[in-house]
Amino acid sequence: MTYCTVEQCYIMILVALLLALMMFVQTDLLFPADGVELKAQREQWACGYGNSSEHDHTLRLLAQHLRWKTTALIHVACVCAGHNASRDVVTLVKSVLFHRRNPLHFHFITDTVANRILSSLFQSWMVPSVQVSFYDADELKSEVSWIPNKHYSGIYGLMKLTLTKALPPDLSKVIVLDTDITFATDIAELWGIFRKFTDKQVIGLVENQSDWYLGNLWKNHKPWPALGRGFNTGVILLYLERLRRIGWEQMWRLxxxxxxxxxxxxxxxxxxxxxxxxxxxxxxxxxxxxxxNVQLSDHTRSEQCYTEVSDLKVIHWNSPKKLRVKNKHVEFFRNLYLTFLEYDGNLLRRELFGCPSQANPESVQLQAALEELDEDDQCYDFRRERLTVHRVHLYFLQYEYTPTEDDTDITLVAQLSMDRLQMLEAICKHWEGPISLALYMSDAEAQQFLRYAQASEVLKNRKNVGYHIVYKEGQFYPVNLVRNVALKNANTPYVFLTDVDFLPMYGLYDYLRRSMVQLDMAHTKKALVVPAFETLRYRLSFPKSKAELLSMLDMGALYTFRYHVWPKGHAPTNYAKWRTATTPYKVEWEPDFEPYVVVRRDCPEYDQRFVGFGWNKVSHILELDAQEYDLMVLPNAFMIHMPHAPSFDISKFRSSSSYRNCLNTLKDEFHQDLSRKYGSAALKYLTAQRTI
Known part of the structure; x- marks a missing residue:
């Protein structure tokens, strides 16, 4: 008789236990037939255990198979078109990410608008264990455009029919969701229902909870044929592999x-x-x-679907009334929806438990850069802030813009936070051209802004304003990063770089367009300076002309901007000359000059090392000068700063010596970088800084 050692017996018992566990596991989860899933799981989710004996190798393989079961890659598909649907899909994604324990692969069939919004959002969101793929809806339109459709979703409401063709041919299974869905449980539970399909079943659906397909809603109501009450397609399990096998494309067409x-x-x-x-x-x-798929509308049987709200898995807001539907549990539904609507998406960047995911290259580079920082550096917080990746949701509201034929159009570019929201209506009244605004807000504040904009008659009627949300994170206001988001998403050849607390003079949009032609900005490097003034009055009779402004200036109702606090910022504009000027005049760069300018859109971006208060605009003007832009002051243009409470960042600057010391350190480093970038010609800036 051969006896095993204690170690051998221990290994044999473990093997036996693992084999017993495997008897209860579905084969298709341990050894997925889906080529995409199998490859992704093997490459991304199998952890190594190092070299060991043959017994250890067996244990390792068995453990990996069990791990593939618990970390199966779940595929989710959505059709998403336009600005509103892009907002809705973010709430859906948040609810899925909040509950999930598995890696996810989102497949979005999108138009151009939604593609731009969602690709930027997911790239900046950097959620671990999430893959995203996009498919061009335009390429699928011919598949369904022949079908007359009265539904408000239009042609995009038919595109779920094309998923066997749109999605990768080796993708076996997918969960298909409408954008107005909210999850109240782990999506893996829904994915697990695929195991309950019989050999012939290819589609999983919930019964329709309205009487639509019964045909008794009104006289002469004639719905399409359906099995009993029919099925709702807000949540679908599609067994793509089997659908392709039975010839789905031909069958649904017939x-x-x-x-x-x-x-x-x-x-x-x-x-x-x-x-x-x-x-x-x-x-x-x-x-x-x-x-x-609990369907919330006034004419559904959804309340018969559950006895307790805790039984719910998925809520489908398929009523145009959304949060105002009649239901005894409507408060619960509303609160659940609002929770994810306003939930801080940064919290969803957490790693999954179990095998660490293979980080994407951007995450690896970011982590390496963070590890290189010296935590003992007194400016550590500033340096870390520069490496923070902020989520960005472009075109948060509907946006429409048609380019002008003469190629001289100009966009007003600015950034703001919640405390400057009241300025938006006034700016829209003063500037009729396109506007690109970046708003630094939390998820909850973004929803407050949405409600504000939808309630404002002024903002509702302006479709040429692009609102881009940069979500809050970190200790400082990343002012130049936020400016760059607004700048990069301007769609015109020229931009007017300003701040949201300034009101441009009436007619400035047209005046700037004429000036750009006169000064041949298309073929020269010029920055047109718009002289800045300020008032200390919250209610101001806004001047309608330069003559009226000069009169108010003489009477003390207006002042040259920051003349009593920071004269260096705007003194080079030469206000004395501007009073009598009738033609544009050139001014020279001087240290700390920070005018508001009109430039070509391809100008340098703002330097993002400058956060909070101090030197954020100065550095930009300095680089424009380094690139040999001519600073030209416009004789008949002006803008007026409106009063407001001081920002939190300026208070920190004034009260903290370490803050000011770090700002000086960043200035020195910026000058050195500028010298390396532009050579000896840029040494004058470093010299000027040291002589101040």
């Missing part, structure tokens, strides 16, 4: 063609065609428990 002969158009977009298909092929559908 169904649609047959029914359109009598129905003439769809009323509920893809849902009508899915239901007509299922009516003819009931064996192919797997009915999901109704709590996986």
């Amino acid at each position: 169904t649609a063609e047959r029914e359109l002969m009598s129905m003439l158009s769809t009323s509920l977009a893809d849902q009508d065609i899915f239901n007509a298909f299922i009516k003819q092929n009931p064996v192919l559908v797997h009915q999901l428990p109704c709590f996986w």
